[in-house]
Amino acid sequence: MRRLSLLLLIGLAGCGQHRGHAEARALIAERCAACHVVPGVAGANGRVGPSLAGIAGQQIIAGHFVNNRINLARWVAHPQKSLPGNAMPDTGLTDRQALAIADYLATLD
Amino acid sequence: MSGAPLSYLGSAGSKAHQVVPLTWFALIVSTATCLIFAALIVAAVRRGRAEGDVVAAQAVIRGGNGLRWIFVSLILAAVPIAVMLVWTMIAIARTGVPPAHPALVLDVTPQQFWWRIRYRGALPSDTFTTANEIHIPVGAKVLVRLNSPDVIHSFWVPSLSGKTDAIPGQNNVTWLEASRPGRFRGQCAEFCGAEHARMGFEVVAQSPADFEAWRRGQLRSAPRPVTTEQVRGLAIVEYRCSLCHSVRGTIAGAGSAPDLTHLMSRATIAAAQLPNNPGSLRGWIEDPQARKPGTQMPNQHLDAAQLNDLTAYLGTLK
Numbered sequence: 559m560r561r562l563s564l565l566l567l568i569g570l571a572g573c574g575q576h577r578g579h580a581e582a583r584a585l586i587a588e589r590c591a592a593c594h595v596v597p598g599v600a601g602a603n604g605r606v607g608p609s610l611a612g613i614a615g616q617q618i619i620a621g622h623f624v625n626n627r628i629n630l631a632r633w634v635a636h637p638q639k640s641l642p643g644n645a646m647p648d649t650g651l652t653d654r655q656a657l658a659i660a661d662y663l664a665t666l667d
Numbered sequence: 668m669s670g671a672p673l674s675y676l677g678s679a680g681s682k683a684h685q686v687v688p689l690t691w692f693a694l695i696v697s698t699a700t701c702l703i704f705a706a707l708i709v710a711a712v713r714r715g716r717a718e719g720d721v722v723a724a725q726a727v728i729r730g731g732n733g734l735r736w737i738f739v740s741l742i743l744a745a746v747p748i749a750v751m752l753v754w755t756m757i758a759i760a761r762t763g764v765p766p767a768h769p770a771l772v773l774d775v776t777p778q779q780f781w782w783r784i785r786y787r788g789a790l791p792s793d794t795f796t797t798a799n800e801i802h803i804p805v806g807a808k809v810l811v812r813l814n815s816p817d818v819i820h821s822f823w824v825p826s827l828s829g830k831t832d833a834i835p836g837q838n839n840v841t842w843l844e845a846s847r848p849g850r851f852r853g854q855c856a857e858f859c860g861a862e863h864a865r866m867g868f869e870v871v872a873q874s875p876a877d878f879e880a881w882r883r884g885q886l887r888s889a890p891r892p893v894t895t896e897q898v899r900g901l902a903i904v905e906y907r908c909s910l911c912h913s914v915r916g917t918i919a920g921a922g923s924a925p926d927l928t929h930l931m932s933r934a935t936i937a938a939a940q941l942p943n944n945p946g947s948l949r950g951w952i953e954d955p956q957a958r959k960p961g962t963q964m965p966n967q968h969l970d971a972a973q974l975n976d977l978t979a980y981l982g983t984l985k
């Protein structure tokens with residue numbers, strides 16, 4: 559029994575890493591997965607843009623902006639307004655959705 | 668359970684209405700049989716134990732009730748099997764024969780790794796081609812003619828109809844009739860190559876009025892580009908994508924890939940693998956091999972400006 563609960567604990571810890579953020583991960587799977595590798599999101603294996611693994615530790619995003627919650631959310635929702643002509647299309651995300659995604663990305667260190 | 672996209676335990680059309688109750692019957696009877704046998708075996712083992720430790724090999728006792736038990740259980744087993752046999756024959760008779768006077772005839776051509784759908788009209792001007800999304804009017808009997816240009820595929824929409832193979836050089840037919848509006852997932856059900864698992868499609872059942880509006884929309888050619896980005900985007904489509912794709916009303920007229928004339932009217936792309944939105948559209952076009960390694964569309968190696976122009980134009984293909 560003790561061994562069983564130990565196994566269970568290890569298992570839980572394993573999934574715990576990316577638990578929560580359900581809405582953000584669903585949005586990422588739908589809107590970002592075709593271009594980016596995003597750890598913790600099934601099917602997010604695109605190779606068009608950069609991998610987002612470790613993005614929480616990155617200082618500058620998109621080569622231009624300081625990496626903080628607001629800049630990240632703005633970039634995610636309106637990349638063309640932020641940096642006209644870059645390859646990433648506007649995603650049609652609402653501000654609230656973009657913030658949810660920024661919060662998830664902040665866990666990828 | 669019937670909420671899962673490919674669940675065969677719920678039905679939304681006249682063929683599935685015939686088959687699903689039979690599936691449930693078979694499922695319940697066979698589960699019950701397993702449980703009863705498991706219980707009998709457990710009971711027998713327990714009784715043997717209760718009678719004491721290993722007894723020296725016993726002589727077979729004849730004249731007991733053994734044979735009678737066998738006959739009784741044979742008869743018990745024969746009843747549900749006979750019921751299933753008759754029921755199955757009735758279901759086959761009701762679903763197997765395609766309608767003599769279908770309201771709609773579709774030529775569906777699965778190929779590695781997507782589905783071409785051709786709507787046959789009375790006139791050539793009423794005929795059009797689309798991909799991966801089959802629209803049908805609720806309550807209409809739709810004849811589906813299947814053929815394959817490469818290898819064997821199989822057409823399967825569990826909530827509407829069972830599987831029918833598409834075989835190179837052979838014309839197979841099946842039919843659909845939806846009893847309620849909805850979006851029903853279909854899937855290639857015969858292994859056909861590397862991306863077989865990612866070869867889905869959707870059947871959209873609509874009210875007759877909605878279907879007619881959709882059909883009229885699909886008959887239109889692509890609008891002319893307006894902005895300068897759209898003009899440049901069309902140029903990319905015409906000199907690159909036209910190798911394989913067609914956009915009616917432009918010089919892109921090839922037939923080896925999904926028709927893009929009304930791309931934006933579809934909910935998914937890449938054979939129901941990605942939701943149709945700007946992100947997945949660009950990701951797919953730039954690097955289809957990341958999503959479906961081995962699919963017939965090569966990576967496009969476009970730069971950011973070209974991608975922006977291209978998606979500005981594709982966005983007009985409503």
Ligand SMILES: [Cu+2]
Nearest residue numbers: 855857859863
């Ligand atoms: Cu297949």
